[in-house]
Amino acid sequence: MNTDHLRAFVAAVDEGTFESASALLQISGSAFSQRIKALEREVGHVLLTRTVPVAPTESGAELLRIARQTVMLEDEARRSLGFHRIPGEAAPTVTLSVAVNADSLASWFLRVLQEAATWDDVELHFYAEDQEHTHELLRNGTVAAAVAENPTPVSGCRSTVLGVMRYWPVASTELLDRHRSPGGVVDWQRVPLVEYGIRDSLQRTGLRRLGVSGTPTTHMVPSVEAYNAAVGFGLGWGMIPESMMPPGVREGTHPDLAVVEEIGLQETVLHWQHWSSTTAVMDRLTGAVRRAAARMR
Incomplete structure (x- = not known):
């Protein structure tokens, strides 16, 4: 397949419109449309929906990962060989799309960004998704690598253990006191909780530990900083990464917050999954991720 056609296909998916791509x-625009049509004729399938934003069809989704790999390999080969499309133009950067759960991205993964700040040949695109679902983005070709909970490698990928993220259930003591019976028992069916998003399952796992079958009032706060603040303000209880725990909470000396002992610690084993057809830039990113994960807390 013509790599220019594959590059146009990837750009359309990433940019959302033919005009932007x-x-x-x-x-x-006409030249771009011709590239897409030529690719669709070659594979014998419609690859993109002509909507706003455009999206890959079922056949397009199957081709997307191959297209991304091909484009990445070509860019790295051109850069390493000093071969550019136009004489005198800057060497191409290699785009790496990576899926990372938001808690990691806001904590230990920041060390990866620190290392990447010294690279001048890589363009990083991050997708924030719950660790239980990042492998789905790897499977459908959206990303080349992912921090995932699932240890089983996606087809065509490698998987290695990174480490363990520890989460503690935290609640405002005032919030808990408002939902205690005269005997001092907390009615967990009535205590609100805070979730990062609809795919965040940590709190629901905690409720099962408590034997709560229903769903209490649930606040959705899709920001790590705002999520932690919401728990601190008493909007609801939630699972907070150990590295982000306010001082004194685990020790029981915090004036406003407490660990919910009935739920207890939850641990999530994280894995690094990436395409098997690795390149020098992917190896460099993998090395940075492993070094950062070694200091995971």
Whole structure:
């Protein structure tokens, strides 16, 4: 397959419109459309929905990962060989798309960003998703690598253990006191909870430990900083990464917050999954991720 056609296909998916994708590739809209049509004729399938934003069809989703790998390999080969499309133009950067759970991205993974700040040949695109679902983005070709909970490698990928993230159930003591019976027992069916998003299962796992079958009032706060603040303000109880725990909470000396002992510690084993057809830039990223994960707390 023509790599220019595959590059146009990837750009359309990433940019969302043919207009934006053609501008990114610095070609006319008609030339861009011709590349997409030529690729679709070659594979015998419609690959993109002509919607806003455009999206891969079922056949397009199957091709997307191969297209991304091909584009990445070509860019790295051109850069390493000093071969550019236009004489005198800057060497191409290699784009690496990575899925990371938001808690990791806001904590130990920051060390990866620190290392990457010294690289001038890589463009990083991050996708925040719950660790239970990041492997799905790897499977459908959206990303080349992912921090995932699932240890089983996606087809065509490698998987290695990174370490364990520890989460503690935390609640405002005032919130708990408002939902205690005269005998001092907390009615967990009535205590609100805070979730990062609809795919965040940590709190529901905690409720099962408590034997709660129903669903209490649930607040959705899709920001790590705002989530932790919401728990601190008493909007609801929630699972907070150990590295982000306010001082004194685990020790029982915090004036406003307490660990919910009835739920207890939850541990999540994280894995690094990436394409098997590795390259020098992917190896460099993998090394940075492993070094950062070694200091995971």
